[in-house]
Amino acid sequence: MVNTTQRTLFLMGNEAIGYGAVRAGAEFAAAYPGTPSTEILETAAGLEGIHAEWCVNEKVALETAVGASRAGLRSLVxxxxxxxxxxxxPLLTLTETGVGAGLVIVSADDPGMSSSQNEQDSRHYAKFAKIPMLEPADSQEAYDFVAEAFALSEEFDTPVLLRSTTKLSHGRGQVLERDPVAFEKRAYEKDIAKHMMVPQWARLRTRFIIQRLERLRERAEESPLNTLEPGTIDFGIIASGVVYQYAREAFPEAWFLKLGMSFPLPYHKVAELYEKVSRVAVVEELDPFVEEQVRMLGLPVIGKEAIPADGELDQDIVFAALEPYLTSPAPQRRSPVFPPAPRLSDPKPESGLPVRPPVLCPGCRHRSVFTALKRHxxxxxxxxxxxxxxxxxxxxxxxxxxxxxxxxGMMAGFNEALGRKAAVAVLxxxxxFHSGITPLISxxxxxxxxxxxxxxxxxxxxxxxxxxPGSGIKPDMTEGPAIDLQELCDGLRVRCTTVDAKDYPALEAAIKTEVQTPGLGVLIARAPCALLTREKSGEVLVDEGRCNLCGLCLDIGCPAIAPTANAVSILDSCTGCGLCIEVCKRGALSLADGVSGGAS
Ligand SMILES: Cc1ncc(C[n+]2csc(CCOP(=O)(O)OP(=O)(O)O)c2C)c(N)n1
Structure with a gap:
C-alpha cells in the first residue's frame, strides 16, 4: 500500500544523511565542521527529535557520542x-568495547581536495578498526543507508563508518521519504569487562573483533547493499559510492558488482562476477583499496594502472581510462584463492603462580575518591x-x-542523553593536559x-x-613554569574547587555538593603520588575487641590491610594515610598518635 504521507525531497547527500539519521531514530548527533561534511549536522540541528551539537574537535565529538550511545540513544558523529x-x-578502542545503542560515524572524503590539505581514503580506517564501511552512491542511498548502518551497529555491536565524498555530499538528488524505523531502545548497563579497556579485558575484546569481522564478511556476502548487476558485454566493473554512477554512465552495458558495503569485501560475490566475465576493472577514487583485496584473491584486475590514483573522477575520466581494455585480450581465467579465517592465539597455560593483579598503591591518596564515589x-x-x-x-x-x-566527553554525552547528572568523569x-581540557571546553x-x-x-x-605542565618538571628534572589547574579552569569560567584528597570528609562533602549542584563543575582532588612522597604518617593500630571484620576497610581496596581470623591486620606497606580509619564505623582503627575512626 502506498503511504501518501511520504514526500519526495530533493536533497544534497549531506542533507539526506541528516534526514536519514532522524528517520533511523537517531536522537543524538555530534560533529566538528569541515567541508564536505558540515551540512549533515546543520541539517540534523534543524530537525525534530534529535539533539545536535558542535564539539571542539572530532575526537571529542566521537567520545561524546559514545557517552550518548552507552546511555541508550542512537548516535551520529x-x-x-x-x-x-x-x-x-577513541575509534580504535571503541571497536573493542562496541556500542550501546547504534553509533554511526560519517567521514566525508574530499578527492581532488576542493577544500582540504590532503586526500586521504577513509576506507583504510574501516580495515584498521575492523568495522563495516558503507558507501552510498546517491542521495536516496545516503538517506537509506543510515538506517542500515544503525541496524548493523546494533546487531554486530560495532561502530559503523559511512563514507561520503564531495560529489555525494554536495550533489542533489531525489529522496523518497520512508517510514520511521522501529527499533528496540537500550538502557545503560554497567559492564566493566566490556567498557573498561584495561589489558585483561581488552585482550578478550580483541578476539571478539576478529570474530566479528568474519561474521561481518558473511553478512557482506548476503547483504542487499552489495549487488551483482547483469550486463551484456564481457566486461565487469566493481565500484562503490558515487564513482559507481560515473562507471555506470560510462559503461551502461558492463556487468557491475556494486558495493554498498565495501568493507569487509564479499570475496564470493567478487568471484561470482569473475564467473560472468573475463575482464574486470575496479573503479575507485583515491587508493586501490578494493583492487588490492581482489589481487589478494589471485584474480587479474584492471585498477590503478588505468584509473587515476589521485583526484576526483568523472564519467569521462572513467570512460577514457577503461575504454582501451574493452577489446584487450582477456587474461587467462583463474580460480580465486579465498583467504582462510584467521586463527586466534591459544590461551596461555596456567603458570601455577598466584595471580597478582595490579592494585592502587598503599597510601594512594586518590583511593579516597573512589571510596566517596561509591556512595553516590x-x-x-x-x-x-x-x-x-x-x-x-x-x-x-x-x-x-x-x-x-x-x-x-563521554560524561557529557551520557548526561545529555539521560537529561541529568547521571555520570561523572575521572581523569x-x-x-x-593531554586531551581532557578540550572536552571540558566542549x-x-x-x-x-x-x-x-x-x-x-x-x-x-x-x-x-x-x-x-602542572608540575613544570622537565625531563632533566629541572623546574620550569607550572600551570595551575584551578587557575586554568577559572580562566575557562568553569566552576572549579580544589580539595585536599587527604582530607576525606572534605572530599566527600565537596563531591556531594557538586553532584547536587546543577551544571558543570570541576573538582581537583589534589594529593601528590604516594610513591613520590614516600611519607609515612604514622602507624595504624587495630583494636581487635572493636573489629568485627565487617569489611568496610577492606572495601577501600588497600593492599596494606588483610583479614585474619579475628580482626583485620595492618601490613608493613601501610603509609598511615588514614583512609581505613575514616571508613571504619566502629572506631577499631586508629593512628598511633591517637586519631581514630568514626565510632564517635
Ligand atoms: C594517546 C596516548 N598516549 C600515551 C599513553 C600512555 N599513557 C597512559 S596513562 C598516561 C598518563 C597518565 O597520567 P595521569 O592522567 O596524570 O594519571 P596518573 O598515572 O598519574 O595517575 C600516559 C601518558 C596512552 N595511553 N595514550
Whole structure:
C-alpha cells in the first residue's frame, strides 16, 4: 500500500544523511565542521527529535557520542576525512568495547581536495578498526543507508563508518521519504569487562573483533547493499559510492558488482562476477583499496594502472581510462584463492603462580575518591592512568575507559542523553593536559551537566613519574613554569574547587555538593603520588575487641590491610594515610598518635 504521507525531497547527500539519521531514530548527533561534511549536522540541528551539537574537535565529538550511545540513544558523529585522524584514538578502542545503542560515524572524503590539505581514503580506517564501511552512491542511498548502518551497529555491536565524498555530499538528488524505523531502545548497563579497556579485558575484546569481522564478511556476502548487476558485454566493473554512477554512465552495458558495503569485501560475490566475465576493472577514487583485496584473491584486475590514483573522477575520466581494455585480450581465467579465517592465539597455560593483579598503591591518596564515589549511585567515566585500577575489585568504582581524555566527553554525552547528572568523569592531571581540557571546553560550550574529577597527583605516574605542565618538571628534572589547574579552569569560567584528597570528609562533602549542584563543575582532588612522597604518617593500630571484620576497610581496596581470623591486620606497606580509619564505623582503627575512626 502506498503511504501518501511520504514526500519526495530533493536533497544534497549531506542533507539526506541528516534526514536519514532522524528517520533511523537517531536522537543524538555530534560533529566538528569541515567541508564536505558540515551540512549533515546543520541539517540534523534543524530537525525534530534529535539533539545536535558542535564539539571542539572530532575526537571529542566521537567520545561524546559514545557517552550518548552507552546511555541508550542512537548516535551520529560526522566529520571530514582528516577529522577521522583526530578521532582515531577513541575509534580504535571503541571497536573493542562496541556500542550501546547504534553509533554511526560519517567521514566525508574530499578527492581532488576542493577544500582540504590532503586526500586521504577513509576506507583504510574501516580495515584498521575492523568495522563495516558503507558507501552510498546517491542521495536516496545516503538517506537509506543510515538506517542500515544503525541496524548493523546494533546487531554486530560495532561502530559503523559511512563514507561520503564531495560529489555525494554536495550533489542533489531525489529522496523518497520512508517510514520511521522501529527499533528496540537500550538502557545503560554497567559492564566493566566490556567498557573498561584495561589489558585483561581488552585482550578478550580483541578476539571478539576478529570474530566479528568474519561474521561481518558473511553478512557482506548476503547483504542487499552489495549487488551483482547483469550486463551484456564481457566486461565487469566493481565500484562503490558515487564513482559507481560515473562507471555506470560510462559503461551502461558492463556487468557491475556494486558495493554498498565495501568493507569487509564479499570475496564470493567478487568471484561470482569473475564467473560472468573475463575482464574486470575496479573503479575507485583515491587508493586501490578494493583492487588490492581482489589481487589478494589471485584474480587479474584492471585498477590503478588505468584509473587515476589521485583526484576526483568523472564519467569521462572513467570512460577514457577503461575504454582501451574493452577489446584487450582477456587474461587467462583463474580460480580465486579465498583467504582462510584467521586463527586466534591459544590461551596461555596456567603458570601455577598466584595471580597478582595490579592494585592502587598503599597510601594512594586518590583511593579516597573512589571510596566517596561509591556512595553516590553515579556512572563513572574513567580515563587512562593509575586510577583505572579503581575499576578493579573490591572498588568497582569506574564504568569505562576508552582512550586518553575520553572521560569528559563521554560524561557529557551520557548526561545529555539521560537529561541529568547521571555520570561523572575521572581523569588525572597529565591526561587533563593531554586531551581532557578540550572536552571540558566542549562541555562548557554545550552547557553539559556533569562533574569532572581531576585526580591531581602532581605527576604522570603511570608511565614512570614524568613531569607535565602542572608540575613544570622537565625531563632533566629541572623546574620550569607550572600551570595551575584551578587557575586554568577559572580562566575557562568553569566552576572549579580544589580539595585536599587527604582530607576525606572534605572530599566527600565537596563531591556531594557538586553532584547536587546543577551544571558543570570541576573538582581537583589534589594529593601528590604516594610513591613520590614516600611519607609515612604514622602507624595504624587495630583494636581487635572493636573489629568485627565487617569489611568496610577492606572495601577501600588497600593492599596494606588483610583479614585474619579475628580482626583485620595492618601490613608493613601501610603509609598511615588514614583512609581505613575514616571508613571504619566502629572506631577499631586508629593512628598511633591517637586519631581514630568514626565510632564517635
Ligand atoms: C594517546 C596516548 N598516549 C600515551 C599513553 C600512555 N599513557 C597512559 S596513562 C598516561 C598518563 C597518565 O597520567 P595521569 O592522567 O596524570 O594519571 P596518573 O598515572 O598519574 O595517575 C600516559 C601518558 C596512552 N595511553 N595514550
Amino acid at each position: 560526522t566529520m571530514k576525512h582528516v577529522g577521522l585522524n583526530v578521532a582515531a584514538d 549511585k553515579l556512572a563513572a567515566m574513567g580515563d587512562i592512568g593509575c586510577y583505572m585500577l579503581g575499576a578493579d575489585p573490591p572498588l568497582l568504582a569506574l564504568d569505562s575507559s576508552l582512550c586518553m581524555g575520553a572521560s569528559v 588525572g592531571d597529565s591526561t587533563f 562541555a562548557s560550550y554545550n552547557q553539559a551537566e556533569g562533574l569532572v574529577l581531576i585526580l591531581d597527583n602532581r605527576t604522570t605516574a603511570m608511565t614512570g613519574h614524568q613531569g607535565n
